[in-house]
Amino acid sequence: MSNLLEVRGVSKRFGGLVAVSDVSFTIAEGEILGLIGPNGAGKTTLFNVVNGVYKADQGSVTFAGKDITRYSPDKVVHLGLARTHQIVKPLNDLTLLDNVTVGACFGREYLSMTAARKVASEVLQQVGLGDRAEMLARSLTIAGKKRLEVARALAAKPKLLLLDEVLAGLNPTEVATMIELVRKICDSGVSVLMIEHLMQAIMSLSDRIVVLNLGRKLAEGQPDEVVHNSDVVEAYLGFPDIVDKLTRTN
């Protein structure tokens, strides 16, 4: 398998704060990569560097063989790299159908209005919002808005989808439907890079996991290896041997 996305030695500073420091990883075609790390680890910043919202201070991002380090986000989408936002950004005064049509119109295929409308209603069906197509986006619940984010990104027909905490703030039932949706997306051949705090979800969905802490890559590997890595446990819980201690007292 060839690498769809290659992130090499990426750093991003905000003034004196180094948000991301010398991070490298790759995603193969069809792969699902989980990105985890404590709050403030630089996960979302890394997303923003990958899709062009921020320009990397150092390092490079290559997508489908093209160097996209200096690309603006709208150009990145045309190449087939779409994303969702952790803090949802619905286009409030537009209907759901219009929201998703924007994604289809300006996505990888750059569809005309008529074609985009068709794709948009299909995608809305796919994410389970088909019956609410004519509602305004502002009237959705948070779970609905998260699904709308996914729908808009999907309508762009991406090769790689960046999901930024699509499960956060959802109740267990909603989480289950969303996990189901992500799995379906993956099965349809789209590669996924997902940030998630919910371990149960990330463990079951990811092929591999990258762990960030304080802007650096702490670990990378199979889900099982990573969660038992002592550095990772320390970053999350504070003590490297806490797992052992806890198991011993029990």
Next chain:
Amino acid sequence: MILRRPFFWIILLIAAGFTYAPLHGNNVSLREDLILIAIAIILASNLNLMIGYTGYVNFGHIVFYGLGGYVGLYLTTVRAWNLVLSALVAGVVVSVCAFMFGLAILRLRGAYFALATIGILQAVQAFVSNFDPWGRSTGMYLSFNSYQSLGGARRALWITYFLIVAVMALSMIVSLVIKNSKFGLGLFAIREDEDAAVVLGVNATLYKAIIYSVSAFLPAVAGALMFFKNGMIDPSIAFEYMLSLEGIVMLMLGGQGSVIGAALGGTLYEKLRSYLLTSPVLSNFHLVIAGGLLLIVVLFAPGGLIGWAYRLVPSARKVIE
């Protein structure tokens, strides 16, 4: 297709009404009333492209109208060009200027953009007031010969009127076409959330510069025609800041984002203004009323008349454009 939009035919009907009503009985005073309404509709409709569609408040929109008037009058008087050609060239020149300004100031958002538009208005006015070929602060007068080429003053005024009505209809049609296009959808996305729009693939920088430039074209053409009709221009009437603000009142009153809303607001406000201006008691009081009106609209009906109609009848959203 635009021809299938019922509103397209309504616009043509309105234009036909504007054409026919004053011709009937050669009613010149009605014509003068309607010309003011037409100008109001042109200004409000094109301002709507910026404020209503793209979410960028332009306080200096009148600069396009005044600049168009100057270029137009310069071409018809000094260069002795034909009126239609002069007006079109004025539109193109002003649009190109707007595109340049746009690329520079559209990096700003919100209040900063609004301030920059006032800056542009002031800068252009200061430039024109010191520009020798355009007569500095005394302005320019139309040579009477310019009317001769159109078959005398009386005929020239009627021709100008019909051209202005055509520009009015065109303004509404442009609004309608953009509203139903992919370009328009991109603008709406920018209005709702510019960052989200960019991440969804909209080239916001380019789109904003284009719409800023488009919103300059027809007002500039209208300015060229109107100042030709008036026969003179000077910086204080060409770049009348109050008219810029009144344009915003018209738009807010009718309903920003709506084609018919902009036209309705323009008509109602212009009617009200001419009533107040001519009433002996309330003369010079119209700006107080305009301010009060704007407050009421912003506080109680932020979507204007059309927004209010949408709220009463949600399905109206699909019918009234």
